[in-house]
Amino acid sequence: MNLAIVANVVIQGVLTGLVYGLMALGLSVIFGVVRVVNFAHGEFAVVAMYAAYLLFVTLGLDPIVALLPIAAAFFLIGYVLQTVLINRFVGRAEHEQFILLVGLAIVIVNGLLMIFGPDARPTNLSYSFDSYAIGPLFVDKARVYAAVGALVVAAALFGFFRYTATGTAIRACADNLTGAAVVGLDIRRLYALTFGLGLACVGAAGALMVPIADASPLLSQAFTLLAFTIVIIGGLGSMAGALVGGVAIGVSEALASFFTAPSMKSMFSFALLVAVLVLRPHGLMGRRT
């Protein structure tokens, strides 16, 4: 077995995994603060992919640039969605939230199917087939851009939660909801902001996914499951955990595709998930609650 080939596969997995990680970060933030399971997460990612595709086809906008307007639009969508619909389900039984969001997911994915049809829409960037040669390694240019984009967005989110007053207030809601309410934080508004931020993450991740995968409604359910698996592997409530989990799944998928068959890659992800659930129920980076 040629070591350089395996190294190439691993690097490719790490780069893709960072984009996965950003998508999962959105889920983790929503789940960790609002305590609502966003079962329509992958669907939103695919909506963002179509948005990036349309911006590229009509305006020639590179997905890396399109990321900004898409993330901004998704923030607004998330803010409104939380305010008018999901807020009524906060604190309710999990299965009720589940039905609401599964209903939403069904509407989104079939709406996409009605508008765009079932065929995958590829985005042919000018640098789609370029790569950097580093010694014996060849690294896809598109993947590097996407991974760097994901890291920048994640870093911005880290910064927001760490250094701004609003970010600190949101963390307070996650740590101690009663305490947050007692000191007079506007929890409804903070939840809406959080859901908006979560969707902004998934919007950015969807835009960055476009150079890696072709937009198709059929991806959405797999993405939802992927995001869930990553969040649980990385550890709920840990933002770094989402990225670490994303990289772990990205590498596992890449290696499994290489050594077995691409259709079997998720089997290894799920095996990894079961192993983590049993050995470290709080995830690789999670805190014990």
Next chain:
Amino acid sequence: MRDLWSAVPRRGRVILVVWIALLIGAPAVLDRYLISIFILIFYFAYVGQAWNLMMGFAGQLSLGHALYAGLGGYVAAMLWFYFGIGPWLGVFAGIAVAVAFGAAIGWLGFRFGIEGVYFALLTIAFAEFTRIAFDNMAFTGGAGGLFLLYDAQRSHEWWNLRGGPLLFYYLGLALAVGAAILTAWLSRSRIGYQWLAVREDQQAALALGIDAFRVKMIAVLISSGMTAIGGVLLAFYYNNLFPAQAFDIGRSIEIILAPIIGGLGTIFGPIVGAFILTPLGEGLIALTAILGINAPGAKAVFYGLTLMAIISLRPDGVWPWLRKMLRLEESDS
């Protein structure tokens, strides 16, 4: 049995008897299409009841019940396909395999304290894992599917589930009614009350000396075994099995919709839910055809919106509300 019957209020008994009599007589006037819808209603009422036992009573959220239905169907179908062993025997093998998987999931989940959303994800993981494994195994037919030949000469062998829609109609009806009676009986038994105790407050249940692990395991085992029977019925009704359908998370979601929409943790909830959702899906197909919308997915968009509306307006499900409307409040509990 007598206890169960006497617990039903008088008006309820009349409605129940009339309803069942109507369903028994209905095939005389129904056409093939309507019979096929009723078969689906009975199927979803039955597997919904199985899921309801685990979630509604024992409080364990499974989002991977397609696993048990798929395994039951595949095992019985493969025994018939390769060895000519009839489903009346194969169903026990199917139950055994499904229960073994249920035991593994339950053991992992309950022994290692995996709860709520985490447990749900564990069940999804097992179903997805099995789907991909079946996709890649040659002897299960792989992704191309497993087909059971329809042999007209054997169509009288009802004991081998070789027959027309009427056979599956009455079998489905019997299963749905049987599951409801079993649920009613279990809910009034010792284990039924232990399930409720664990569902409401596991710490308190443990303090009372209830073996929560054992109680939850029993729920998983019964639920997975029951679901496997439903899977056998469906496999021999359609005569084909595909991993991408049989183990799909979409199938798991279909299974849980009827009990949640109907009313979780109630005996009639899964039945009411199935009678609402299956005709709704079929009605939407007709509606989109009338409106002239023939885009793929139009039906499902309305379906999703309806789900969101029902869960927003009737979060406890339709049956508790319907029961109040019909003034069928149970006298004792």
